[in-house]
Amino acid sequence: MADNRTMAQMLQAPIEGYEDAIVIPPINANNFELKQPLINLVQSNKFTGRQDPHNHLRFFNKVTSTFRHPEVPNTSVKLLLFPFSLDGEARDWLDKEPPRSILTWDDLVSKFINQYFPPSKTTYYRNEIITFYQKPNEAFNEAWERFKGLLRQCPHHGFSELHQLDTFYNSLNSNDQDALDSAAGGNFLDKMPQEGLAIIESKSKVRYSRSRANDSRVSTDAPLSNSSPSNNSFDMQQNTRLSRIK
Structure with a gap:
């Protein structure tokens, strides 16, 4: 044509x-x-x-x-x-x-x-989750929050709740593992996943509240520690005067 x-x-x-x-x-609705x-x-x-x-x-x-x-x-x-x-x-x-x-x-x-x-980022975070470990001098609640952060950053990680709890438990130092076992009344991993999660959350909150209490004590004690240098300064001045008199 x-x-x-x-x-x-x-x-x-x-x-x-x-x-x-x-x-x-197609939206076939009145007054939409x-x-x-x-x-x-x-x-x-x-x-x-x-x-x-x-x-x-x-x-x-x-x-x-x-x-x-x-x-x-x-x-x-x-x-x-x-x-x-x-x-x-x-x-x-x-x-x-x-x-x-x-x-x-x-x-x-x-x-x-x-x-x-992209998939490469997923692989990175999956590896970070699998190889997670509690850092030296890292408090229990800090490790738990960091672990949850990794899970949240990659919600399609594919790990079951059981796998997550097992990974976290085995990443802890012996003292925190013993504390979880004690809270569980035996072996922590003998608990159901939901029970295990509740124990971890409860322990994390206790550690967090204690940490805040310690921070509060430090700030309360700070003025007392600041007063000692002034006393030392006063003593030094007195010693200087005595040496001059002699």
């Missing part, structure tokens, strides 16, 4: 290829509207590509969970709002994704995580 367009028409920019990467499922306060809340914590992507998703999920509509799936709301939560490099990344290449919320999460938390 002959192309009857003029040369001017042929030289015009094409109108295709401007579709977004995210495909929003994304309120500006919700958009503002999403935009209050924009991801630029340099923050922790897992923390961003946690915040985003928490915010979008506050929106409820009987005829609109929450995943559709998330697909609509997610672009508002990106800025800078991250927004450029989404804009460069092929048109209509993201069909579901799971698709979006998978692409987002793999972009900003």
